[in-house]
Amino acid sequence: MNLSQLKKSVTGIIENNTSISYKLQSICDLLKQEIEYYDWVGFYFKNGDKQELKLAEFSGEPTEHVIIPFGKGICGQVAVSNKNFIVQDVTSQDNYISCGWKVKSEIVIPIFVNGENIGQIDIDSHTVNPFTSDDENLLEFVCKNVAKIL
């Protein structure tokens, strides 16, 4: 992965004079297209005052998991732990919501606005054990920059 080039592209999207929704969609599309082992890229955000996440923009196959209660699955656990969650092999997880048999691994990074965990970026991969510190580095950069426009 060309980390610095990808960060530049993300910065370009964030600084463009477009809507928040267009920026989030563009980031999903960019990451899915540029990183071959990213097969689904999406943003989930806290759904108002409810203790649940709601799917926002995504790139990849539509999922039935549009609403995820806090604590459920990898995404729901990140909503309460406030920590990155890297699953190199989804068969190792009991508290996991499957989005299809093809998905082998997943990474979820929380988004903080004024110290509050307001959502996350979620990546599904069809490859086992694909993620390195570069993925965390890139996705934390994405989340920090997305936080600036929310």
Ligand code: SME
């Ligand atoms: N696998 C996730 C559910 C969301 S999908 O990956 C799009 C989870 O366990 O929370």
